[in-house]
Amino acid sequence: MFLPKDPFNVIIGGVGGQGNVLASQILGETLVAQGYVITIGETYGASQRGGSVMSHLRISAKNPFSPLIPEGQGDLLVALEPVEGLRILAPYGNPNIMTLLNTRPIHPIEVISGDADYPEVSKVIATIKDLSSRIWTLNATEIALEMGDSIFSNIVMLGALSSIQVLPIDRQTFQSVIKELLPSRTIEENMSAFDRGRAEVEEVTKNKPVSSRGGGEN
Amino acid sequence: MSSISQNAPGKVALLMGNEAIARGALEAGVKVCAAYPGNPSSEIIGTLAGVADEMGLHVEWSVNEKVALEVAAAASLAGLRGLCAMKQNGLNVASDFLLNLNLTGTRGGLVVVVADDPAGVSSSNEEDSRIFAKLGDLPLLEPATIQEAKEMTREAFSLSEKLGLPVMIRSVTRVSHARGNVSLDELPQSGPKPGFDLSQPRCAFPALPNHRLLHERFQRAKEMSEESPFNFYRGPERPDLVVITSGSGYLYSLEAAINLKIEERVGILKLGMTWPLPEAFVLGYLREAGNFLFIEEVDPFLENNVKELFAQNCFDIGVKRFHGKADGMVPDVGELNPEIVTAAMENLLNVRHLPRPENYSRIAREAAAGLVPARALGFCAGCPHRATYWAIKLALALDGRNGFVLGDIGCYSLGMGPSGFAQMKTLHAMGSGVGLACGFGQLERFGLEQPVVAVCGDSTFYHAAIPALINARYNGANFLLLLLDNNATAMTGFQPHPGTGLTATGDKTPVIDLRAICEVFGASVEVVDPFDVESTVEMILRMIRTEKGVHPVRNPNCCNLELSETSNQKMEKGEIISNGVKVLILRRECALVSAKRQKKLFRIEVDQERCLGEACGCNRLCTRIFKCPGLMWDQATGRARIDEAICTGCGVCTEICPASAIRKEAA
Structure with a gap:
């Protein structure tokens, strides 16, 4: 599979603790294994303390790029949380950006305390849809919880990413990468998380609106 | 491998x-x-x-x-x-x-x-x-x-x-x-x-x-x-602008020039060995061009050094224009990013780059402004520091003498924010809370009536607080030191330290015990589990009493906590821990470290019948005040509930609910 453009800019965004950084590392390794030149910029420090987290991946056939994507130049957004997706589109979106979205909200402290409101998820999805050229959704957190631990939601999302055919991620390369990066006892569970994501992601189109499963809860 | x-x-x-x-x-x-x-x-x-x-x-x-x-x-x-x-x-x-x-x-x-x-x-x-x-x-x-x-x-x-x-x-x-x-x-x-x-x-x-x-x-x-091969020039022979840059600034500059389509006009002088400045090498470019932009993080280091070089040689090389932090072309605080570099080049070469249609920018920014709530940093769900600051807040409120907390560097620095109920009032260097307490702890003779409390993490204690503790004992400073012992250098990635019994390479080594260190210097030491909120509050209260007259608990009814008989009596009778430096070790492992090893301690549930919502009179203590991210406020039902994707099952919230609506059972 060829890159649709060079560099192709991917943003993975979510909330600290969702496995954002690991997801970007696994995706990066999968692409390096196929000969691409990758640069990843990651937000640390705040990454495990409930703040917004973002990883920028620059994928090129030949050159390293800066670890921060210039504004307005995202090509693919992988949002692990709905409002985080919208937060990222504001500076980095453009009419051609594609979005893969985990529809399950994580409430910020401001919402928990009643100082701010969490918008209706369906409204967030509709807004993201308007701001994206294509959008795919799934409730990766619910799938992960069904598997026994919300920790798998990032891997569910990578499975979904592999099935939407935007980036060259094949199951076998993914498996060999996680064998290097993750404890061996977790490989089987992570592969089934990957497969559930592959199977359950759905594109939201004009004719096929947000499904109840994809619609998340609020 | x-x-x-x-x-x-x-x-x-x-x-x-x-x-x-x-x-x-x-x-x-x-x-x-x-x-x-x-x-x-x-x-x-x-x-x-x-x-x-x-x-x-x-x-x-x-x-x-x-x-x-x-x-x-x-x-x-x-x-x-x-x-x-x-x-x-x-x-x-x-x-x-x-x-x-x-x-x-x-x-x-x-x-x-x-x-x-x-x-x-x-x-x-x-x-x-x-x-x-x-x-x-x-x-x-x-x-x-x-x-x-x-x-x-x-x-x-x-x-x-x-x-x-x-x-x-x-x-x-x-x-x-x-x-x-x-x-x-x-x-x-x-x-x-x-x-x-x-x-x-x-x-x-x-x-x-x-x-x-x-x-x-x-x-x-x-x-x-x-x-040095790390210093090089990339660009045209006769550039309109030379960007002098180092570190992260290099790739930003390169990409900005490409995006602005000015690669034929901009040269990039990339310095890798920046001190001592390669003077002859830089002078060659100073001679050839007239316009220079410095792109570097954080201070104008290259900028000032190159200007010094220019001043020494200006008689030979003539007048030049320099842009950077000094003339405000680049912000003089904060991190660089592609936008800062692009904007500086746009200004200097009078070019414009529109990465996306303007109406898209407007709609996207308005949508985010209207829908996206802020997301502040806070302690993780199940973090012992939240429980610790909760206990500090209650104890200082009960005491009623405006006691204050001196802090330093670690995850617990978040104690200055909403997640730590804004309890921490100073933040400087590693160990500085304890050092400051050595000073504040001498001010009683001048009339300072407020109890002095310092917080310090376990790893920080070994790093920088031990001399301050010795100083406190030696000079008789009067304060309470809370050692927040979560058994890891949590903020930087859970590295081991002298108290963990493990080395960097995972080998076993003798534990250098926090308690033993404090005792050997003659401090009164107590240990509590911060998840036991009530005992922690009582212990803090007892330890901030001083010998100079018994201070009754001024605000006994200020929070939903009943002090045990004995503890109250002890304080009434003036039975207190002696003056000087006192140490309370709050011992509970970092929630992220325990999560790697074990599953949840408890399964937590909010009894939807018992939770009275806004009608309770508790002012939504669990969500509005305590604010653990493992809790949610359900708009539809007007009741609290648990977010099972986040909750780590520490059980602290079960102790704070006045209606006993939050329940725990062994997971």
């Missing part, structure tokens, strides 16, 4: 900048590596610790940066190669030694990596460590890419040996914490045998001849800087 230790020349690996620095050190045959953890530098030693056994290295988490540098310097003085890594604040700690080591010189290659944190994303300041290279006449390298981070580290060892000086590498977050393709080179198979040369003592005193010798070495460093 980790690619870090693979002897596979030509292999391409995706490495984090800090891993690339570690790999460069391995390719240089480093033998001794030491650091105290600090973001964004921590993964350098973390990575080396992971391969220490197979590569035959000594790798340690030292107790602080000064000791770490001394450990690495000892290797150098014995003829081996040593590496020390730290964050910018760490260099302040290590600088006393460093600014004497430059006078005695070094033998085996000694590389000091300082990873700066522009914008202070995970730091208390954003100081620019490069000024120390100038202060100490030390060679300074600044990597711009991940590949270069590896190459520079390897070369820094040779440079150090040629000069007999420590070499500083200044990284920044966007290099240290970025990842990129790195082509690996060969790993050496053997190294020299160490020995201290008795004919060559290393004494900084007398300063004068040593200072002269340092300047001679610095002259040789200048020659090497002129020849």
Whole structure:
């Protein structure tokens, strides 16, 4: 599979603790294994303390790029949380950006305390849809919880990413990468998380609106 | 097997900048590596610790940066190669030694990596460590890419040996914490045998001849800087603008020029060895062009050094225009980003770049402004620090004398924010809460009536608070020190420390017990579990009483907590712990560390019948005040509930609900 453009800019965004950084590392390794030149910029420090987290991946056939994507130049957004997706589109979106979205909200402290409101998820999805050229959704957190631990939601999302055919991620390369990066006892569970994501992601189109499963809860 | 230790020349690996620095050190045959953890530098030693056994290295988490540098310097003085890594604040700690080591010189290659944190994303300041290279006449390298981070580290060892000086590498977050393709080179198979040369003592005193010798070495460093392959120019022969840049600024500048389609007009003078400045090399470009823009993080280091060079030579090279932080073309605080660099080039060359349609920008920004709530940092769900600050808040409120908390650096710094109920009132350097308490703890004689409380983490205690504790005891300061013992250096990635019984390489070592240390200095010491909120509150209350008259609990009804009979009676009777420094150890493992090992402690549930919502009168204590992210407020039902994706099952919220609606059962 060829890159649709060079560099192709991917943003993975979510909330600290969702496995954002690991997801970007696994995706990066999968692409390096196929000969691409990758640069990843990651937000640390705040990454495990409930703040917004973002990883920028620059994928090129030949050159390293800066670890921060210039504004307005995202090509693919992988949002692990709905409002985080919208937060990222504001500076980095453009009419051609594609979005893969985990529809399950994580409430910020401001919402928990009643100082701010969490918008209706369906409204967030509709807004993201308007701001994206294509959008795919799934409730990766619910799938992960069904598997026994919300920790798998990032891997569910990578499975979904592999099935939407935007980036060259094949199951076998993914498996060999996680064998290097993750404890061996977790490989089987992570592969089934990957497969559930592959199977359950759905594109939201004009004719096929947000499904109840994809619609998340609020 | 980790690619870090693979002897596979030509292999391409995706490495984090800090891993690339570690790999460069391995390719240089480093033998001794030491650091105290600090973001964004921590993964350098973390990575080396992971391969220490197979590569035959000594790798340690030292107790602080000064000791770490001394450990690495000892290797150098014995003829081996040593590496020390730290964050910018760490260099302040290590600088006393460093600014004497430059006078005695070094033998085996000694590389000091300082990873700066522009914008202070995970730091208390954003100081620019490069000024120390100038202060100490030390060679300074600044990597711009991940590949270069590896190459520079390897070369820094040779440079150090040629000069007999420590070499500083200044990284920044966007290099240290970025990842990129790195082509690996060969790993050496053997190294020299160490020995201290008795004919060559290393004494900084007398300063004068040593200072002269340092300047001679610095002259040789200048020659090497002129020849450094890390300094290069990329661009047209007759540029309208020359960007002089280092570190992360290089790739931003390159991409901005491409996006603005001005590659034919802009030259990029990329400096990798930035001190001593390669004067002849830079002067060549100063002569040829008229317009210069400095792109660097954080301070105008290149900018001022190049201007000095210009001032010395202006009679020969004529008038030039310089842009950067001095004229406001680039912000003088904070981190660089592509937009800052693009805007500066747009302004100077009168070009415009529109990355996306303006109406898209407007709609996207308006949609986000209307729908996206803020998301502040806070303690993780199940974090013992939330429980600790809750107890502090209650105890100080019950006491009613406006007691205040002096803090320092660690996850618990978040105690200054909403997640710690804004209890922490000072934040400076490592251990400074305890040092300040030594001073505040003397002010009672001048009429200070407020109880003085300091907080300090376990790792921070070993790093910087022990001298302050000794000082408190020696000089009779009166305060309560709360040691927040979560059994890890949590903020930087759960590194072990002297209290954990494990070394950097995972070997067992005797535990240096917090309690024993405090007791040996004569402090009264108690230990509680912060998850036991009631006992913690009572203990804090007892320990902030003083001998000078019994202070009754002024606000006995200020919160939903009934003090036990005995505790109240003891306080009424004035039965209190004696004056002086008192230590309360709040012991509970970091929630993220326990989560790696065990499943949830409890399954937590909010009884939807018992929760009375806004009608309770508790002002939504659990969500509005306590604010654990594992809780949610269900708008539809007007009741609290648990977010099972976040809750770690610590059970602290079950203790705070006045209606006993939050219940726990063994998971």
